[in-house]
Amino acid sequence: MTRPTVLIAGAGSIGERHARCFQRTGRVNVALCELDAERCQAVATQYGIAQSFTNWREALSIGPAAVVIATPAHLHIKMAHEAVQRGCHVLIEKPLAVRTSGLAEFEAAVAQHNARVAVAYVYRSHPALAAMQAALQSGRFGKPLQVVTVSGQNFPFYRPAYRSTYYTRHESGGGAVQDALTHLVNAVEWLVGPVTSLVADAAHLALDGVTVEDTVHVITRHREVLGCFTLNQHQAPNEATITVVCEQGTVRFEYHQHRWRWVTEPGGDWHDEVAVPLERDTLFITQAEQFLEFIAGKSPARCSLAEARQTLLVNQAILESARSRTWQDIP
Numbered sequence: 001m002t003r004p005t006v007l008i009a010g011a012g013s014i015g016e017r018h019a020r021c022f023q024r025t026g027r028v029n030v031a032l033c034e035l036d037a038e039r040c041q042a043v044a045t046q047y048g049i050a051q052s053f054t055n056w057r058e059a060l061s062i063g064p065a066a067v068v069i070a071t072p073a074h075l076h077i078k079m080a081h082e083a084v085q086r087g088c089h090v091l092i093e094k095p096l097a098v099r100t101s102g103l104a105e106f107e108a109a110v111a112q113h114n115a116r117v118a119v120a121y122v123y124r125s126h127p128a129l130a131a132m133q134a135a136l137q138s139g140r141f142g143k144p145l146q147v148v149t150v151s152g153q154n155f156p157f158y159r160p161a162y163r164s165t166y167y168t169r170h171e172s173g174g175g176a177v178q179d180a181l182t183h184l185v186n187a188v189e190w191l192v193g194p195v196t197s198l199v200a201d202a203a204h205l206a207l208d209g210v211t212v213e214d215t216v217h218v219i220t221r222h223r224e225v226l227g228c229f230t231l232n233q234h235q236a237p238n239e240a241t242i243t244v245v246c247e248q249g250t251v252r253f254e255y256h257q258h259r260w261r262w263v264t265e266p267g268g269d270w271h272d273e274v275a276v277p278l279e280r281d282t283l284f285i286t287q288a289e290q291f292l293e294f295i296a297g298k299s300p301a302r303c304s305l306a307e308a309r310q311t312l313l314v315n316q317a318i319l320e321s322a323r324s325r326t327w328q329d330i331p
């Protein structure tokens, strides 16, 4: 049986990783589309990719089973729409978009073509977070009451080229809110439900060569659950924790420790549940496997289009709140 082809659109930092990680599943042929001819050639050669293109229409004409949209965020919906019209399933990088324009038409096309669309919020592929989410869903700790998210990393250390990428402008998906905080917002919405209102503060404090915000604080409501998020992109430690305080216990996800833990007795000790050391590629290979299961009709999307749309509305509301210094309701 011939393997299906997955076309990676955009062979930048994350596109290269998707190419490598889809190959690692051993279940698909990877093809590549990258506007920058030199970059296209380099990635194709490095990974032995036989079909590579610098023209998007030509790339789509090979009839891939699925496309991974790994271009800057302002291009996601347009490219995903075109892929769906050509009969492809689609995995779209986060954030889904920078605006909602074109989204309703895209959703209509998805329904019309019976396309399967998932969004690559990769935290949802983390085994520890998934296990904690399942435990919360099971009611083991009772009703969630409060959620506290604390996160930071030195962005220039991990993305030295940030000054020359989409990151520099909100219009192309840049800034801490759309680039980094969106992962945590989406993860928290998975754990305790959608944000229903929020107020935010954000500023550019430290990153050289850009003016977009690199530090963000948000207070949220998820219906009756109270939440807050803090994030910066300049501290030395690379850490992210999500703590959910429930009626019958407190649970905590620690991204940097690859684990989740819980306490149920007042003053009691933490109990560790999952502590598997993970390489960063492991998450993306898991995500690729989950997407392939999804398009085969064997499991639901890890993050659906509707869930990513909700997180997009939150991204927009955070930026608007920080600008106007007002509470925002999510429609």
Ligand SMILES: NC(=O)c1ccc[n+]([C@@H]2O[C@H](COP(=O)([O-])OP(=O)(O)OC[C@H]3O[C@@H](n4cnc5c(N)ncnc54)[C@H](O)[C@@H]3O)[C@@H](O)[C@H]2O)c1
Pocket (backbone or CB within 6 Å): 009, 010, 011, 012, 013, 014, 015, 033, 034, 035, 036, 039, 056, 070, 071, 072, 073, 075, 093, 094, 095, 120, 121, 122, 165, 166, 173, 179
């Ligand atoms: N899930 C994650 O952990 C993660 C990490 C990094 C980036 N991302 C997301 O992935 C997306 C891309 O980020 P990146 O860091 O790879 O950016 P990048 O700038 O490194 O790469 C984007 C690539 O897309 C190419 N491109 C632009 N328009 C194109 C087109 N029409 N056809 C083909 N190629 C085109 C560019 O030439 C560039 O090489 C963004 O939405 C970003 O938020 C996600």
